[in-house]
Amino acid sequence: MTVAANVNQCLSTLKGIEAQLSSLALNTSVPEASKAFHETMLVIGEIKADLKKRKMQIEIEEPQYKN
Amino acid sequence: MNDYTHILVSSVLFVVTLFAITKIGGKKQLAELSFFEYVSGITIGSIAGEVIMGLDGNLFHGVLAIAIFGTFTYLHDVIGIKSKKVRDIMEGKATVIIKDGKVLEENLKKEKYTIDDLNSLLRQKNVFRTADVEFAVLEPKGDLSVLLKKELQPLTAKDLNLAVSPEKESYTVVMDGNVLNDQLTAAGKNRGWLDVELANLGVTLDNVFIAEVDSYGKLTIDVYDDQLQVPSPQPRKLLLAMLNKCQADLELFSLETESPDAKKMYNKNATKLQSAIQKIKPFLSE
Missing domain, CATH: 1.20.1270 (Substrate Binding Domain Of Dnak; Chain:A; Domain 2)
Structure with missing residues (x-):
């Protein structure tokens, strides 16, 4: 797999994690847990933004791998 | 008559x-x-x-x-x-029988208990050596309450300084194939949610004997048909595995890339994710 594909895959895994954390935060009745899930979700969001930026860079540098 | x-x-x-x-x-x-x-x-x-x-x-x-x-x-x-x-x-006071690991013979005599009675009461509490007991009280009703020496007490998460995920009471939402609506409401769920969860597990409502919701919103069921294998998803464990995978991916990217800027960005995010995983780990164990 190319670098671009790897980054893409990681990005979608992160998206999945974010969605699951969000659903856990809503579903649990333990406030501490809900808070922890929510905070982790925000961290994942930041990482996702960085990774997205990197993905764009890769696509500009090596357009042949764009998908 | x-x-x-x-x-x-x-x-x-x-x-x-x-x-x-x-x-x-x-x-x-x-x-x-x-x-x-x-x-x-x-x-x-x-x-x-x-x-x-x-x-x-x-x-x-x-x-x-x-x-x-x-x-x-x-x-x-x-x-x-x-x-x-x-x-x-009217009810009588509790009598201290063992204090600081020593049997108080006077109190034992006052309650007309023999040493055999004491041993038998201790054995009922799974204590087979008087020497293991730090403190024991004879309750007014006649049973013995025993405090073991600290090193013989069961190990708890607190002793190990272990972070554990807090857990509240579970609710039984289905009994004998009937939905208990007030329990469902108490758990903060509704019929639509239950239907979706049961469909995910691949069973129909009338096949469910018991269904319980834990405080993380996970549904566990027991079905009438004991031959049926019900899947037992562990979504939180899976989530932890996914988080770890992503963290490893980020570290890998940082090793692979040749651009110094990207390397720095990957490293930063890998550390960030690592610390986030550490924080959330106790909540993801089930």
């Missing part, structure tokens, strides 16, 4: 009376926590038995006696709540 009708009438009458008395007496009466409740429990029972079988005539004498005993127990409970002195006299 012949004997049979007498027995029938009196039995029904006393079932009703005893039911009323135990309802008034409450749970404490049934648990027989104190001397007084123990004695009145036995007496009420034997009065009822005596009057039902003794064919001497007046049923209401028996009912009166039971009512008197019931009233006394009730009064004793009410006064006991108000006054510590009354409690100590």
Whole structure:
């Protein structure tokens, strides 16, 4: 797999994690847990933004791998 | 009135009376926590038995006696709540039998317990050596409460300084294939949610014997058909594995890339994710 594909895959895994954390935060009745899930979700969001930026860079540098 | 009708009438009458008395007496009466409740429990029972079988005539004498005993127990409970002195006299105080790991022979003698009795009581608490006990109290009801020495007490998460995920009570939302709507509401869920979860597990409602929701919103079920293998998803464990995978990916990217800027970005995010995983790990164990 190319670098671009790897980054893409990681990005979608992160998206999945974010969605699951969000659903856990809503579903649990333990406030501490809900808070922890929510905070982790925000961290994942930041990482996702960085990774997205990197993905764009890769696509500009090596357009042949764009998908 | 012949004997049979007498027995029938009196039995029904006393079932009703005893039911009323135990309802008034409450749970404490049934648990027989104190001397007084123990004695009145036995007496009420034997009065009822005596009057039902003794064919001497007046049923209401028996009912009166039971009512008197019931009233006394009730009064004793009410006064006991108000006054510590009354409690100590009526129910007796607990007696310390073992203190600082030493048996107090005087107290043992005062309660007329032999060393064999003490050993037997200790064994019922799974203690086979008197030397293991730090502190033991003989309760008014006659059973022994035992505090083991600290190093012999069961290990807890606190002893290990271990972070564990907090857990609240579970709710039973389905019983015998019937949805318990008030339990479902108490768990903060609704019928739509339940239908979706059951569909995810691949079972129909009328096949479910018990279904429980834990405080993380996970549904666990038991089905009538014991041959059926119900999947037991562990979404939180899976999530942790996914988080770890992403973290490893980020580290890998940082090793692979040749651009210094990207390397720095990947490293930063890998560390960030690592610390986030550390923080959330206790909540993801199930």
